[in-house]
Amino acid sequence: MRSNDLNLLMIFDAIMTEGAITRAADRLAMTQPAVSNALSRMRIAWKDELFVKDGRGIQPTSFALNLWSQIKGPLGQLEDAVNPSHFDPATARRTFRISASDIIVDMLWGPLRHIIETEAPGINIYAMPNAAANTEKVLNDAEADLVIGKFPMADNVIRSEQILEPSYVCIMRPNHPLAKEELTLQGFADADHLLVSISGDVTGITDQALMNVGLTRRVAMSVNHFHAVAPLLQQSDLICVVPSIAVEKEVFSGKLAVFETPIELAKTPIGVMWHKRQDHDLGLQWLRRLVTQFLRERSDQHKALLSRCCRKGYCPDALKELMAKRANEDCTLPVVDMKRA
Secondary structure, eight states: OOHHHHHHHHHHHHHHHHSSHHHHHHHHTOOHHHHHHHHHHHHHHHTSOOEEEETTEEEEOHHHHHHHHHHHHHHHHHHHHHSOSOOOTTTOOEEEEEEOOHHHHHHHHHHHHHHHHHHOTTEEEEEEOOOTTOHHHHHHTTSOSEEEEEOOOOOSSEEEEEEEOOOEEEEEOTTSGGGGSOOOHHHHHHSEEEEEOSSSOOOOHHHHHHHHTTOOOEEEEEESSGGGHHHHHHTSSOEEEEEGGGGHHHHHTTSSEEEEOSSOOOOOOEEEEEEGGGTTOHHHHHHHHHHHHHHHHHHHHHHHHHTTTOBSSOOHHHHHHHHHHHHTSOOOOOOOOTTTO
């Protein structure tokens, strides 16, 4: 059977089940015109009217009733194969694709791999390019099962759950001229800035905040991923505003100086997103629980440490004291109990 024929059968089944084109469209996460167009193709392909108007509703023809009696059983079996009613991580063999930034991959992949090796050996996790600019398309086209990124506005098709609200900090090399004293707003605005821009846009939330108080800054360089930030700052006089967790290792090891931003910046909540059609996917529910628990625990751990070393002015002595204490603590990433997750 051609894939187009199977798609038409699935849409036909939804119309029969719901008894209305509008409700079928909602069930399939499609637009009403798209379902109506598919119905027109069915009528041509199967040479039958299929549905006739009955007041405000529709009634299936004899051909449609006979066809549905033959296909709804096999279609149900296909649906169960794709979205099984039972999911056991220990025996499941499945691949999940997650679209995320390099920060999230750094935070998440290690703990996920630990769970897979010990509790879910048949599960594969593939990282997809960051979908910050086209989350809806990536999920609509099933290119990814999950997208982790900027928490979206309400959407009828894309489901989401907020998991993080990163703290923004200003970072620079420890011997930067601005690292010798309290970071002032004017000094901040006058410095050469490095911007992390996934999309290529060289205007960020910092520019909007400065504009609100009548100031501007110079974005002297931009990069398209967070891994490039620390090496570049360590060998230049650039400064950079980033989510603190993006440069955690460099900050807590003293390789970078960290400051509170001298201007209040709008929060950018981070969420995990999936498509409505996978609401009842038990495997994806399992993965979402792991992802949200890992990231929330990791974020809480980070914030507790950051609160002890981020100041209006950089304090290397305080940071050295912090690192000495951490050397005697267990600072490994949290390991999630899969049964609890």
